[in-house]
Amino acid sequence: MSASDAGGVHLVGDQAVSRFVGLSTFLHAPYQPDLQGIDIALAGIPYDFQSGRGSARLGPSQVREMSRLVRQITMGGVAPFELCRIADVGDSATNPMDPRKSVELATEFVTRIADTGATVVAVGGDHGATYPILKGLVRNGPVGLIHFDAHPDTYDDPFGGFVTHGNAIRLAIEDGIVDPTRTISLGIHGSRFIKTDRDYHADHGMRLVTIDEFTQLGVEGTLEEVRRVVGEGPTYITVDVDVLDTPFAMGTGSPEPGGFSMREILNLLRGMHGLDIIGGDVMEVAPPFDSDGQTALCAANIMHEIVAATALAIDRRRESLVDAATTAASGAQ
Numbered sequence: 001m002s003a004s005d006a007g008g009v010h011l012v013g014d015q016a017v018s019r020f021v022g023l024s025t026f027l028h029a030p031y032q033p034d035l036q037g038i039d040i041a042l043a044g045i046p047y048d049f050q051s052g053r054g055s056a057r058l059g060p061s062q063v064r065e066m067s068r069l070v071r072q073i074t075m076g077g078v079a080p081f082e083l084c085r086i087a088d089v090g091d092s093a094t095n096p097m098d099p100r101k102s103v104e105l106a107t108e109f110v111t112r113i114a115d116t117g118a119t120v121v122a123v124g125g126d127h128g129a130t131y132p133i134l135k136g137l138v139r140n141g142p143v144g145l146i147h148f149d150a151h152p153d154t155y156d157d158p159f160g161g162f163v164t165h166g167n168a169i170r171l172a173i174e175d176g177i178v179d180p181t182r183t184i185s186l187g188i189h190g191s192r193f194i195k196t197d198r199d200y201h202a203d204h205g206m207r208l209v210t211i212d213e214f215t216q217l218g219v220e221g222t223l224e225e226v227r228r229v230v231g232e233g234p235t236y237i238t239v240d241v242d243v244l245d246t247p248f249a250m251g252t253g254s255p256e257p258g259g260f261s262m263r264e265i266l267n268l269l270r271g272m273h274g275l276d277i278i279g280g281d282v283m284e285v286a287p288p289f290d291s292d293g294q295t296a297l298c299a300a301n302i303m304h305e306i307v308a309a310t311a312l313a314i315d316r317r318r319e320s321l322v323d324a325a326t327t328a329a330s331g332a333q
């Protein structure tokens with residue numbers, strides 16, 4: 001496919017057009033802010049409030065730039081652009097002076113996308129942005145959640161009713177958007193404020209796998225736990241890049257030495273292809289601390305794998321609709 005075919009939703013072919021040519025979009029997807037005819041909307045949520053060292057608001061633009069280096073087909077052979085119509089729909093509006101207004105604007109943005117029947121794979125932004133995404137996206141909740149993070153993100157908000165980078169998961173549970181018993185947090189590591197920071201997980205039936213437990217379970221054992229916890233129901237994936245070890249992701253607000261390697265997280269994401277993934281996000285890339293673009297490059301590759309898992313799930317849902325229609329038609333004869 002060449003760039004000149006791109007009348008509808010088409011990918012600019014890597015071999016027809018060099019990867020350094022043209023405007024930066026997520027994964028070279030066509031830019032389509034009109035939201036028409038899209039299955040998976042790639043979207044930026046460019047705000048950060050109270051997020052470690054800050055500046056994750058610059059994440060979406062830098063991930064777009066570094067995603068130039070990502071090719072169309074995943075290492076495992078999934079070609080999401082052949083399975084689904086995928087477009088970069090641009091960024092949510094934000095109000096940099098008003099966190100509450102920014103959350104409202106992001107919720108409206110994702111609601112508009114979900115109203116067209118499309119799903120979202122988003123790039124933040126601070127991890128608080130997962131809350132408005134889930135709020136705008138999930139219609140028949142609660143959904144399961146696969147949560148990659150150095151931190152539990154179920155903290156009490158110490159600032160009085162804000163959506164912060166440390167409480168989005170908890171708020172989504174309290175709103176009934178996420179089912180705590182179908183939630184698994186992976187790769188928790190790093191120093192802690194308080195010893196009781198994991199109690200919310202335990203008290204609400206959530207599964208938490210620390211990096212030490214991951215070392216014992218390995219990739220396959222961890223994937224078994226993921227499948228057991230989220231089951232076959234609709235499930236969202238959220239990745240805070242601080243789950244990665246600092247040599248892979250120093251460019252983030254709260255870097256934590258001792259996390260996953262890129263190979264480990266990619267292996268885990270590839271193992272999620274059979275699940276009913278409804279979308280996801282990659283959060284907390286902070287370009288001013290990412291001088292060579294490495295963290296953004298890692299985030300772009302993580303995004304590609306989430307898009308692949310989402311596209312496979314959309315394709316499977318379509319197939320089962322076709323199967324059901326065929327069965328109904330043959331029964332009617």
Ligand SMILES: [Mn+2]
Pocket residue numbers: 127149150151153165240
């Ligand atoms: Mn987080």
